[in-house]
Amino acid sequence: MSQNSRVVVIGGVAAGMSAASQLKRLRPEVEVTVLEAGGDVSYGACGMPYVLENRGDMESQIVVTAEQFRQERHIDVRLHTRALKIDRLVQVVTAQTPNGEAAFPYDQLLIATGARPVIPPLPGIDLPGVRPLKALEDGRWWSAQIREAQRVVIVGGGYIGLEMAQALQARGLSVTVVEQAPRLIARWSEAASTAALRALEGRGIKVRCDVSVAAIEGEGKVEAVVLSGGERLLADRVLLAIGVRPNSELAADAGLTLGPAGAIITDHACRTSDAHIFAAGDCATAPHRITGQPAWIPLGSTANKQGKTAGEAMAGQEAGFAGIVGTAIFETCGQVFATTGLSVAQAQEAGFDPVAATVLGATQAHGMPHPGRTSVTLIADRSGRLLGAEIYGDEGVKGRIDTVAALLGVGGTVTDLGDTDLAYCPPQSPVWDPLLIAAHKVAQKIGG
Ligand SMILES: Cc1cc2nc3c(=O)[nH]c(=O)nc-3n(C[C@H](O)[C@H](O)[C@H](O)COP(=O)(O)OP(=O)(O)OC[C@H]3O[C@@H](n4cnc5c(N)ncnc54)[C@H](O)[C@@H]3O)c2cc1C
Known part of the structure; x- marks a missing residue:
């Protein structure tokens, strides 16, 4: 051989x-x-929340x-x-x-x-009706259970918890998200967390932050989630979404x-x-x-x-994975959230001297009938090198985050971003895209 x-x-x-x-x-x-x-x-695990929301066939993910x-x-x-x-x-x-x-x-x-998935060692964690969403088998389980479920408590306010909150609410279930940290998507900026909270609450999803789950209770199946303060949230299904x-x-x-x-x-x-x-x-x-x-x-x-x-x-080829810059995106309740590169805290930890600027802007040109809103936070080193971005809003988030990700991958600077010849037509963006404005703001801060 x-x-x-x-x-x-x-x-x-x-x-x-x-x-x-x-x-x-x-x-x-x-x-x-x-x-x-x-x-x-x-199979594609990423599509499972959307299959659940749209009453699709879980087998389509294979x-x-x-x-x-x-x-x-x-x-x-x-x-x-x-x-x-x-x-x-x-x-x-x-x-x-x-x-x-x-x-x-x-x-x-x-x-x-x-x-x-992380399964916390809580009393009642093994009760029927308590399950994460990780493998396709979990997706099949949720797909079958969702028809009978009425009240779901989602433990964990990260991206999978929030994608599932949207999906379950859209299927007519009463949904409560419990997050131990003081806010949802806690690794993101406070403003992004607030936007996520508003989006969920706007759809009638209940959110409990800064409180942990003490126990899950029920006779033979889950009936309630007990919070650390003693409050009981009625639930007939519990989604565990506290990370992997x-x-x-x-x-x-x-x-x-x-x-x-x-x-x-x-x-x-x-x-x-x-x-x-x-x-x-x-x-x-x-x-x-x-x-x-x-x-x-x-x-x-x-x-x-x-x-x-x-x-x-x-296979013996000269293989080379260039590496990652940590680009991630998800959507919940009409809002899209994306990050790439380093946050300010991560940049400091990595030894950079970060400078950041945030721009809140419209997603369409002045005079368009239905402009959305977007927030662009750009982070660069004082040398001018781009380090990261957090972008969220109603629309156009993927295009903007991918633009930054592309520049991060090649060591681009805020000047490179500010000079980028971005596409423009009124229904797609303002003539001064929020990304360009953010780049100019960061450049000014560095210059000043
Ligand atoms: C609900 C959900 C939504 C997601 N959404 C996104 C998204 O929008 N975008 C994105 O980029 N990512 C998303 N992800 C993450 C993405 O699905 C994972 O990053 C991806 O599945 C990882 O693939 P993998 O092959 O490394 O591991 P896995 O998909 O975890 O597969 C590993 C396999 O290894 C098997 N295995 C483990 N141990 C052994 C053993 N000892 N012997 C034999 N087999 C073993 C397991 O049974 C499993 O089937 C999502 C994940 C979930 C659950």
Whole structure:
């Protein structure tokens, strides 16, 4: 057998199947085996809140089925097969299969085990009716339950909690979001949190911040959520949305180097501290293009790119994932929220001298009948180098954040942004786009 002819992939969703597919495209002769603990591969978790909102079919989120991978791409997908141990010395993965334990030898290995939802150790957490939304199986569960549910408490006011608040409210349920931090989307600016709060409350969604969940109560199924002050919120379903943690235990036990949040450290080729082992997606770090440090920002956009990179690298190509700048976007209740790069606090922590300016502007030109509003906060180093942006509002958010993200990726400056020849027509933006005004404001602050 030629060198690197057996590749094992652990985890079969975004990163794992992107890697397996890319590798097979480039080197069809390589034997690729995917070990997947669950019963699904290659699905889009990101779309699940929208499927729920629109009464869609959860199965539509499957991009390619396990059977299609086997038949059309000649990838040996093993479902319900959980990797238990990686023996780096003899290059073997031991896994629990439906027929008992089995050994899977590898020349190269990809760890694409993703992340798991945080489940707080609360009294009543195991009651029927309490569930996160992470895997497709969770999506199926919510899809079935939503028809009978009436009152849902969402624990966690991050982006998944807020996307689901919109979806469940749109389906006619009574929704309360409970957030332990003093405000929703607590890592964002206070103004963004306030905008999110207004958007939710505007749709009749109740929000309780600065209070934690003490217990979940019910006889045989969830009936109420008890808050730290003793208040009881009636609930027949509870969504847990308090974040995720990387599934990196296999890597840790095998002695691979871990980084921020315990995610597996990878380089630009998605290689770990073992030259034969790669890691990609939510279980791994990615090089941050601004700080130059490994960062853990678990997103589907990154998982797909890292998976493709790992596939190329395992095929022996000069693979290079440029890295991330942390661009993220979500929408809830008519408002779109996006960030890229570093916040002021993160910039300070990374040793920059940040200067920031915020512009509140219209999304259309003067005289248009239905102009929306947007807030653009731009952050730059005193040297002029762009460091980040937070943009939210009614419309046009994606185009603006992507413009900043593109410049961040190439080390652009506020002057570069201010000089950018942005498109203009009255229904799409004012002639002076809020992004350009923000760039000029930051440049003035730096100059002054
Ligand atoms: C509701 C929701 C909305 C989202 N929205 C967005 C969005 O809008 N934009 C965005 O960029 N991202 C979004 N994300 C995040 C995105 O879905 C994830 O970043 C992406 O799925 C990560 O892919 P992955 O392949 O790294 O990991 P996962 O999707 O977590 O897959 C890992 C797989 O590995 C398997 N596995 C784990 N351990 C083992 C083992 N020991 N043996 C075998 N198999 C194992 C698991 O069963 C799992 O199937 C969202 C996520 C959710 C849940």
